[in-house]
Amino acid sequence: MAALISTYAVADRPLRAHPSIGETISQTLTMARRAYIKMMRNPEQFFDVTLQPLLFTAMFAFIFGGAISGDVKAYLPTVITGILAQTALTASMARGTQLREDMDKGVFDRFKALPIARIAPLAGPAVADLLRYGIAATLTIAVGLAMGYRPGGGVGGVLAGWALTIFAGWSLSWIFTWLGTVMKSAGGVQGLGMMIMFPLTFLSPAFVPKETMPEWLQAFVGVNPVTLVINATRDLMNAGDLTLSVVWAYSKKL
Amino acid sequence: MLATLLPIDASEAEIFGVDVKASPHQVRQLVGVTGQYASVDENLTATENLVLFGRLLGMSGKAARAASEELLESFGLEEAAKRQISKFSGGMRRRLDLAASLLSRPPLIFLDEPTTGLDPRTRGQMWDTIRTLVAGGSTVLLTTQYLDEADQLADRIAVIDRGVKVAEGTSEELKTSVGSSTLHLRLSDKTQIATAAAVVEKVTGDRPVLTPEAGGVNVPLADADRAADVLIGLRHADISITTANVQQPTLDEVFLALTGHGTASSENSEDPDRAQSTDHDIRTEEVA
Known part of the structure; x- marks a missing residue:
């Protein structure tokens, strides 16, 4: 066998006590690359960020548009920003299930035994997921524009809203990452994720004005982090304003 | 536990003078682990797997590719380099798994039942690889249930029974330690076996x-x-035999004698622990 199957004497190795920041970043990027290759090999993973925004935007606009805002076009500024937040949530939810499935496979044992930063196997896929949020946000906005949505915030506002959506999705994904590491089965993560996702999305001004809800519910809507994201996105995209709620939303996420 | 996969719950351990509990990151730089189930990524190709682990170990992209090429060649996997692991046979996975553990050239290698479920030829190849590793100066800690394997490969054997x-x-x-030899008898009438035992x-x-x-x-x-x-x-008990021969005991007999449960004894069969094969592992250690 080749000379590669040989080992160095123990004394030759400088042992480091901790991975450095640079190593942590490079290991995270390596893990992101792994996640990216896997994503490309399993195109089904893109269903939730491609078909779902297309379907939901069209569906919600035509179903609720007349009832809530009088006509579809007037409802678009509301529904597009609402769907953006919803998609960010669903897309980030997948993080938890995928992580759980991944951790149940043998390869995670090797990651655990390697001298790498403990965060890298978790942070890597989260970085690769930025691509998913990007696709979801782009498609939602594109469908909106095709349906006649004319954002008042202009190109800059839309871009800022787009970036905020991705950032929000990424931040929220850490909740699901945590669920993925502590729960026993992927199905469990999925189920619990749904329980978190639905109230957060619908108990917010995503699809209906907050004022139409009973007061006790409005109290919850007020503290819901998704409300912040939606309000901020609306301010950016529809008015082009960098309002307090935008700053608030960004800082909350951090 | 020693490989830092599980936290140490009691007592202390040192590997090459490094405290496993206090410095897990340093220990991870010294050991290579090959588990019972191939710990490689199913969705990636063999090369992608090795490059991934190489990069995680701090190699440059170029060095990682070169190392993976060399390892694949020495493990006879170069033709499968571009195939996804999910299409690999069990033996190929094991070999790739071992190759991945060798990327960092660790001085201590843990092999957890590396030949379980492999056909005799693949097992032979695995044994050759292990011998090469030991000849190259590594210490190999190998667990196995095949005592023949321990007999063939190990310099030092530890028998573990229920932990x-x-x-x-x-x-x-x-x-x-269990006797210099064993007498193998075969009875002409199987029903007399209990009497014969007495x-x-x-x-x-x-x-x-x-x-x-x-x-x-x-x-x-x-x-x-x-x-x-x-x-x-x-003869006095009127039990007739068909064959009889005296042999040095096999390790199987050593194991049974040491752990005290005969193959025919059933008193422990309800014990859930018995179902867990790991409780009856033989740990073999090779020191170069």
Whole structure:
């Protein structure tokens, strides 16, 4: 066998006590690359960020548009920003299930035994997921524009809203990452994720004005982090304003 | 535990003078782990897997690719380099798994049942690889349930029964510890096996290991001359035998003698622990 199957004497190795920041970043990027290759090999993973925004935007606009805002076009500024937040949530939810499935496979044992930063196997896929949020946000906005949505915030506002959506999705994904590491089965993560996702999305001004809800519910809507994201996105995209709620939303996420 | 996969719950351990509990990151730089189930990524190709682990170990992209090429070649996997692992056979996965553990050239390698479920040829290849590793200066800690494997490969063997080490030594030492030889008998009438066992126990003072299906009685002997006494005892009891031969004990017999559960004894079969194969692992260690 080749000379590669040989080992160095123990004394030759400088042992480091901790991975450095640079190593942590490079290991995270390596893990992101792994996640990216896997994503490309399993195109089904893109269903939730491609078909779902297309379907939901069209569906919600035509179903609720007349009832809530009088006509579809007037409802678009509301529904597009609402769907953006919803998609960010669903897309980030997948993080938890995928992580759980991944951790149940043998390869995670090797990651655990390697001298790498403990965060890298978790942070890597989260970085690769930025691509998913990007696709979801782009498609939602594109469908909106095709349906006649004319954002008042202009190109800059839309871009800022787009970036905020991705950032929000990424931040929220850490909740699901945590669920993925502590729960026993992927199905469990999925189920619990749904329980978190639905109230957060619908108990917010995503699809209906907050004022139409009973007061006790409005109290919850007020503290819901998704409300912040939606309000901020609306301010950016529809008015082009960098309002307090935008700053608030960004800082909350951090 | 030593490989830092599980936290150490009691006591202390050192690997090459590094405290496992206090400095897990340093220990991880010293050991390579190959688990019972291939710990490689199913969705990636062989090359992608090795490059991934190489990059994680701090190699440059170029160095990682070169190392993966070389390893794939020495493990006879170069033709499968671009295939996804999900299309690999069990033996190929194991070999790739071992290759991945060798990327960092660790001085200590843990192999957890590396040949379980492999066909004899692949097992032979795995053994050759392990011998090469040891010749190259690595220490290999190998767990196995195949005692033949331990006999062939190991310099030092530790027998673990239900998580407790019951014996340790070279293969020879272990064999002599349970008696110098074994008398293998086969009865012409299988139904007499219980009587035969009783007779043997009276003569030697030890319970023989039985294989009732074949009518076999294996008698551990402190001294090969005692074989005649056993045979005479059986003659007096009117038990006729078809074959008899005296051999050095196999490690299987050593294991049974040390752990004290015969193959025919059923008193423990309800014990859930028995179902867990790991409780009866033989740990073998090779020190170069």
